[in-house]
Amino acid sequence: MEWFESWFDTPYYHLLYSNRDYTEAENFITKLTADLGLPPNSKIIDLACGKGRHSVFLNKLGYDVLGLDLSQQSIDFDKQFENETLKFQVHDMRNPINAEPKDAVFNLFTSFGYFDNEDDDKKVFESVYHSLKPGGFFVLDYLNEDFVRQGIVPESTIKRDEIDFKILKKIEGRHIIKDIQFEDKGKPFHYFEKVKLHSLETIHSYASEFGFERIKVWGDYQLNEFDKETSPRCINLFKKN
Secondary structure: OOHHHHHOOOHHHHHHOOOOOHHHHHHHHHHHHHHHOOOOOOEEEEEOOOOOHHHHHHHHOOOEEEEEEOOHHHHHHHHHHOEOOEEEEEOOOOOOOOOOOEEEEEEOOOOOOOOOOHHHHHHHHHHHHHHEEEEEEEEEEEEOHHHHHHHOOOEEEEEEOOEEEEEEEEEEOOEEEEEEEEEEOOEEEEEEEEEEOOOHHHHHHHHHHOOEEEEEEEOOOOOOEOOOOOOOEEEEEEEEO
C-alpha cells in the first residue's frame, strides 16, 4: 500500500490538518471561479476532494460538482452532502475519469506529486485532459519548490486535542518528506508524507505533452502574480486546446 492510501484514510490525518483556514480557501475559490468566468451550472471536478468541503462550497456557488478521492473513508463521509448537482466517487487520479466532459477540473491544496514514477504523474494530466470539454480549464494548485526549500522547518510539535504530533521534515533528492509520529491511547503511530518538488518547468512540460496551454501562474490564494523566490504557492491555470 502506498503511503497516501494508508495515511489519508485515517482519522488522524484529518485531525492533524483540522486547523486549515477554510475562510481563506473559500475566498480563493470565489476569486478563482470569477477570474475564470465560469457561469453558474458549469460542470466541475474537484480532484482529490478529501472530505468534500471545497466541493460543497463550489456547489453552493451554483456549480455542478463531482468530487473524486482515493480514500473510501472520505467518500463515505462526503456522501451525506450529495444532491442533484453534487456527487462523490472513489477514484484514483491516475485512472481515466468515467464521466461526461466537464468545464473545469480543480486539483487544490497540494493534491499532486505523491507518485515516485514520473509516468504516474503524467497519467494525471492525461486523465484530466480527456475529462474536459475543448477550452476547459485545469487548475493545479501546487507548492513552490524554491519557497519550500528556503522555509523548511526541520522539527516541530503540533498539538491537536490531546495528541502531540511530532513532525520531522527533510528534503531528499526531489522530495520533501514529512515524518509524523504520535501516540494515542498508549499506542504509538508512525506515518509519513512524501511530495515531489516539481519545478514550474516540469509541470509545464507534462501539461504541454498532453495538449494543454498554460494561461497563468498565480503565487498565492489572493491570485497575485507568481514570483519564484517569494510566492508560497504555484497555482497553474491550463486550458485544453
